[in-house]
Amino acid sequence: MTIRPYREHDRARLHEITAASFQDASLHGKLERMYGLLRGSTWAERKCREIDDDIAAEPEGVLVAETEEGEVVGYITTTTDEMSGIGRIPNLAVAPDCQGQGIGTQLINAALDRFDEMGMELAKIETLETNEAGRGLYPRFGFEELVRQVHYIMRMQDAKRL
Numbered sequence: 001m002t003i004r005p006y007r008e009h010d011r012a013r014l015h016e017i018t019a020a021s022f023q024d025a026s027l028h029g030k031l032e033r034m035y036g037l038l039r040g041s042t043w044a045e046r047k048c049r050e051i052d053d054d055i056a057a058e059p060e061g062v063l064v065a066e067t068e069e070g071e072v073v074g075y076i077t078t079t080t081d082e083m084s085g086i087g088r089i090p091n092l093a094v095a096p097d098c099q100g101q102g103i104g105t106q107l108i109n110a111a112l113d114r115f116d117e118m119g120m121e122l123a124k125i126e127t128l129e130t131n132e133a134g135r136g137l138y139p140r141f142g143f144e145e146l147v148r149q150v151h152y153i154m155r156m157q158d159a160k161r162l
């Protein structure tokens with residue numbers, strides 16, 4: 001397995017991995033289970049748009065895991081903020097049939113190496129409380145829980161004015 005920088009021709013594969021892996025690990029996926037399609041758009045389309053946003057924000061911060069056969073089987077997106085010294089991992093995914101083989105671990109190692117090289121002082125990653133993989137994995141690297149955030153949602157037709 002090689003961890004290498006993202007190249008533009010990887011984009012479609014990153015979308016495939018996202019659509020195959022993220023439904024229960026993303027707010028978009030959970031939202032679709034509760035409310036169905038939003039204006040005809042699927043959770044996967046909206047999640048893939050977030051990955052595109054990560055690529056646009058810091059393309060050199062996107063790393064992919066590639067097999068010896070040249071197949072991309074996972075990715076991690078990273079951003080670095082000079083003002084705060086915080087390196088952030090907005091998104092990370094491994095193709096479902098390749099999970100549990102240490103690829104996610106290798107991707108996080110590579111992201112932390114990048115933060116070191118960029119002189120970051122803090123590393124940040126978020127996960128849903130329901131994401132057992134994330135919650136099992138991140139503390140092993142030394143991440144400590146900072147705070148939990150609650151996401152509320154309602155249909156506008158149910159909104160009350162107080």
Ligand SMILES: CC(C)(COP(=O)(O)OP(=O)(O)OC[C@H]1O[C@@H](n2cnc3c(N)ncnc32)[C@H](O)[C@@H]1OP(=O)(O)O)[C@@H](O)C(=O)NCCC(=O)NCCS
Pocket residue numbers: 021022025091092093094095098099100101102103104105106126127128131132133134136137
């Ligand atoms: C999270 C994710 C990237 C981990 O990738 P991976 O290649 O499977 O990770 P690893 O093989 O390095 O797993 C290391 C550890 O993660 C945890 N883990 C992985 N999959 C798990 C699962 N399905 N349930 C519980 N823990 C799991 C375990 O602690 C595991 O250690 P172990 O193998 O010693 O038990 C992958 O599960 C994934 O793509 N999930 C869907 C998308 C997602 O949740 N992204 C992160 C959003 S915060």
